[in-house]
Amino acid sequence: MPVTPLLLLCTVIAVQDGDSLRVRCPDADARPPAVRSVRIHAIDAPEYRQPFGNRARQALRQAVYRRTVRLDCVDTDAYARLVCKVSTVTSAGRPAEDVGLAQVRSGLAWWYQRYADAQAPTDRARYARAQADAQRAGSGLWRDAGRAVPPWQWRRSHPPVHGPR
Template sequence: MPLASLLCLVIAVNDGDTLTVRCAAPDDRQPVRVRIAAIDAPEWQQAFGQQARQHLAQICFRQQATLRPVDQDSYGRTVADVRCGDTDAASAQVRAGLAWVYRPYARAHPHLPPLERQAQEQGLGLWSQKQPQAPWNYRHHR
């Protein structure tokens, strides 16, 4: 996928960090699964997993989204910076305490760690738990 921005319609919200979109590219109208860059939301079975999905749906479902693809992950999903309307999806999820900043891939997103610290300090979302388990640890121990 080229690094140019794509204009898409969000047709599904799979979880707190993954969307399915249909883009306006005339050569390809197939649905595309998109992983939001630099964040990792709780898994569906984890505490706050369902809330993370619901929050992302409120922001993005059936909305026009601008995607700036940055990579492709090992599952074949497009990894992209995603804006739904005027809202940066990664920032919104982190600010609400519904996603972790995924630091191995967050170098190009220096605005996210301060949002995470603020959500932590305010005890928002997953940060209301005494010891929230990061999704990458959850997946590793499943």
């Protein structure tokens, strides 16, 4: 179900895997902050039981845990998570690093081209280039590219198991 584009500044309180977070967002009405689940837009990281699954989670955790992030949300998914471009922010609240792009650049996530149409053209180009560069360099999961199975294919043949939270 698409959402009206939504921009939030939130604090990351948990990293669930290499492409999913839990955040606490201040409420404009001064109510207690809302806790939300977030799926990083346009990437798909290896699942918990896949090679590089733990490494992808650790890299994302190192980048964002307990930090303020900017969420540019474009959708909600089937699990009611916000689907957002996630960026770290400067002290002035401006975007600093696109963490989804960093995961792809490190070879710890696939650029999920299925959702590329929802990306800005400049982001599509950056993500395509980042994945091509990671593949060429043999970074992360591309080290053994012949055996790397995209998570969307892997999930079809493996029942869901929740990893560490």
